Amino acid sequence: xxxxxxxxxxxxxxxxxxxxxxxxxxxxxxxxxxxxxxxxxxxxxxxxxxxxxxxxxxxxxxxxxxxxxxxxxxxxxxxxxxxxxxxxxxxxxxxxxxxxxxxxxxxxxxxxxxxxxxxxxxxxxxxxxxxxxxxxxxxxxxxxxxxxxxxxxxxxxxxxxxxxxxxxxxxxxxxxxxxxxxxxxxxxxxxxxxxxxxxxxxxxxxxxxxxxxxxxxxxxxxxxxxxxxxxxxxxxxxxxxxxxxxxxxxxxxxxxxxxxxxxxxxxxxxxxxxxxxxxxxxxxxxxxxxxxxxxxxxxxxxxxxxxxxxxxxxxxx
Amino acid sequence: xxxxxxxxxxxxxxxxxxxxxxxxxxxxxxxxxxxxxxxxxxxxxxxxxxxxxxxxxxxxxxxxxxxxxxxxxxxxxxxxxxxxxxxxxxxxxxxxxxxxxxxxxxxxxxxxxxxxxxxxxxxxxxxxxxxxxxxxxxxxxxxxxxxxxxxxxxxxxxxxxxxxxxxxxxxxxxxxxxxxxxxxxxxxxxxxxxxxxxxxxxxxxxxxxxxxxxxxxxxxxxxxxxxxxxxxxxxxxxxxxxxxxxxxxxxxxxxxxxxxxxxxxxxxxxxxxxxxxxxxxxxxxxxxxxxxxxxxxxxxxxxxxxxxxxxxxxxxxxxxxxxxx
Numbered sequence: 001x002x003x004x005x006x007x008x009x010x011x012x013x014x015x016x017x018x019x020x021x022x023x024x025x026x027x028x029x030x031x032x033x034x035x036x037x038x039x040x041x042x043x044x045x046x047x048x049x050x051x052x053x054x055x056x057x058x059x060x061x062x063x064x065x066x067x068x069x070x071x072x073x074x075x076x077x078x079x080x081x082x083x084x085x086x087x088x089x090x091x092x093x094x095x096x097x098x099x100x101x102x103x104x105x106x107x108x109x110x111x112x113x114x115x116x117x118x119x120x121x122x123x124x125x126x127x128x129x130x131x132x133x134x135x136x137x138x139x140x141x142x143x144x145x146x147x148x149x150x151x152x153x154x155x156x157x158x159x160x161x162x163x164x165x166x167x168x169x170x171x172x173x174x175x176x177x178x179x180x181x182x183x184x185x186x187x188x189x190x191x192x193x194x195x196x197x198x199x200x201x202x203x204x205x206x207x208x209x210x211x212x213x214x215x216x217x218x219x220x221x222x223x224x225x226x227x228x229x230x231x232x233x234x235x236x237x238x239x240x241x242x243x244x245x246x247x248x249x250x251x252x253x254x255x256x257x258x259x260x261x262x263x264x265x266x267x268x269x270x271x272x273x274x275x276x277x278x279x280x281x282x283x284x285x286x287x288x289x290x291x292x293x294x295x296x297x298x299x300x301x302x303x304x305x306x307x308x309x310x311x312x313x314x315x316x317x
Numbered sequence: 318x319x320x321x322x323x324x325x326x327x328x329x330x331x332x333x334x335x336x337x338x339x340x341x342x343x344x345x346x347x348x349x350x351x352x353x354x355x356x357x358x359x360x361x362x363x364x365x366x367x368x369x370x371x372x373x374x375x376x377x378x379x380x381x382x383x384x385x386x387x388x389x390x391x392x393x394x395x396x397x398x399x400x401x402x403x404x405x406x407x408x409x410x411x412x413x414x415x416x417x418x419x420x421x422x423x424x425x426x427x428x429x430x431x432x433x434x435x436x437x438x439x440x441x442x443x444x445x446x447x448x449x450x451x452x453x454x455x456x457x458x459x460x461x462x463x464x465x466x467x468x469x470x471x472x473x474x475x476x477x478x479x480x481x482x483x484x485x486x487x488x489x490x491x492x493x494x495x496x497x498x499x500x501x502x503x504x505x506x507x508x509x510x511x512x513x514x515x516x517x518x519x520x521x522x523x524x525x526x527x528x529x530x531x532x533x534x535x536x537x538x539x540x541x542x543x544x545x546x547x548x549x550x551x552x553x554x555x556x557x558x559x560x561x562x563x564x565x566x567x568x569x570x571x572x573x574x575x576x577x578x579x580x581x582x583x584x585x586x587x588x589x590x591x592x593x594x595x596x597x598x599x600x601x602x603x604x605x606x607x608x609x610x611x612x613x614x615x616x617x618x619x620x621x622x623x624x625x626x627x628x629x630x631x632x633x634x635x636x637x638x639x640x641x642x
Contacts, residue, residue, distance in 0.1 A: 250477075
């Protein structure tokens with residue numbers, strides 16, 4: 001070490017300690033990079049999924065046994081049995097809609113009522129108990145809901161309604177609906193809570209009852225968030241797999257009767273992969289084609305939810 | 318409980334000599350395949366675990382076809398099969414240089430079952446079964462099968478297309494080139510089918526007899542009339558062949574390379590020694606003892622390939638006592 005270098009380093013270190021600054025800048029850059037990388041993982045994964053779906057869907061439609069028009073304009077789905085394979089996607093879409101529809105009928109009203117209660121009516125103490133309990137409901141593994149549907153809901157339905165089959169759309173839909181309540185409730189409640197206090201106070205000031213305040217003032221003000229929560233819950237119901245695989249049945253059919261069994265898109269995929277680990281052939285690639293349809297459905301719902309959230313948001317200062 | 322006691326007793330009596338050498342075994346034995354053979358293999362695995370606690374035996378239920386797909390790429394050591402290996406599956410093994418040893422382990426009957434409250438039907442003819450299950454069938458109500466039966470909707474529960482049970486049923490009912498109707502509830506899991514039939518008074522279903530024997534109180538089994546009067550599936554009628562055409566042998570296929578590993582060898586030897594008792598306990602029918610002796614000899618000699626196919630790849634069929642040498 002030379003003597004001449006000493007004073008300069010001494011001066012510099014007096015000003016800002018160069019080593020530390022360099023290290024700090026290095027760490028800042030590293031940290032920023034790491035965070036950006038983590039964030040990009042989900043984006044990259046999403047695109048990778050879309051790419052693979054598109055690729056395998058392409059393979060599916062290339063095979064001589066199927067055509068685009070058969071897929072969208074015929075109504076028999078029978079890829080495994082019978083003399084000829086049939087690939088009309090509508091029975092699977094209808095099954096999915098049945099389950100998601102029943103689920104929506106359960107989850108939306110119940111979830112919304114609970115959200116209004118929690119946000120506007122519930123005393124602090126009740127809220128402190130109820131909210132964690134709902135979160136527990138959200139944490140129950142879906143396979144448990146599936147067994148619940150199979151061993152509790154279906155037998156009860158069979159006792160109450162004649163003609164309910166062992167596997168049916170109604171039972172699966174009810175279980176999926178119960179599963180979706182916390183989604184509707186939690187997101188709606190957040191939206192209701194975000195409505196400023198001044199609005200409520202103003203309404204009370206002109207003589208509104210609590211019911212008026214909740215339903216005529218707070219709910220309309222939070223509408224965009226509430227509707228978005230509905231759509232997210234439906235998107236979740238559309239993609240639910242385990243419950244329908246257990247309780248909805250294994251026969252794809254176009255039916256107007258929810259007492260009968262249906263097969264959803266996810267249910268079909270489970271059926272193929274359960275028996276078929278090293279899958280090849282058109283049955284295997286058909287799972288990607290139906291997955292693409294499912295992806296389009298959930299994407300549309302999510303985008304619609306986002307659009308509503310942005311377009312109809314009421315902003316309060 | 319009783320079953321377990323018998324099993325333990327049987328194992329202690331017969332397996333006493335082997336215990337000493339098996340306790341030292343370690344490793345994994347990976348098994349997949351037929352859900353029909355599963356109960357036997359699972360019972361054997363449980364008993365084997367007592368002798369060789371450090372060997373980890375995993376048994377999957379992908380169906381016979383699903384099991385062979387994994388077996389043919391060397392993912393599994395043993396494959397459970399409720400029918401002999403097919404030519405395509407054999408070719409897959411050959412192209413991946415997998416040699417296998419074929420071992421029949423038990424007889425199974427295929428039971429055709431209905432809901433216990435089904436009062437109208439107790440015997441069904443083979444022709445009626447064909448009428449119900451063939452592709453293009455117009456049968457939607459019980460009265461479509463036999464006019465005096467009620468006009469109640471008929472709901473069909475069937476094993477999945479990857480199961481050997483399905484293949485076997487298909488071969489008997491519609492033949493190799495025929496097709497089974499598409500509008501049925503299908504599942505690879507026989508318990509799903511049992512639940513389906515028990516929950517629906519108009520239901521009909523079929524699966525391996527063991528699942529019927531296990532659930533006798535919840536199901537009603539049909540006598541099958543193949544021209545000589547109705548026969549009910551019982552251990553006796555299955556073994557002596559009067560329950561025709563719905564009785565068949567079950568197999569395990571052993572990867573020869575895996576069989577060189579002591580834990581796999583130990584397991585298969587244990588299997589052969591106890592297959593007869595354990596098969597009976599879980600609701601199947603033991604094969605004649607000469608078949609087990611032949612299988613043991615074949616395993617010891619490392620005789621590979623299937624005996625259900627000739628050199629040209631043509632299928633050989635017939636009773637196991639004639640075909641299996």
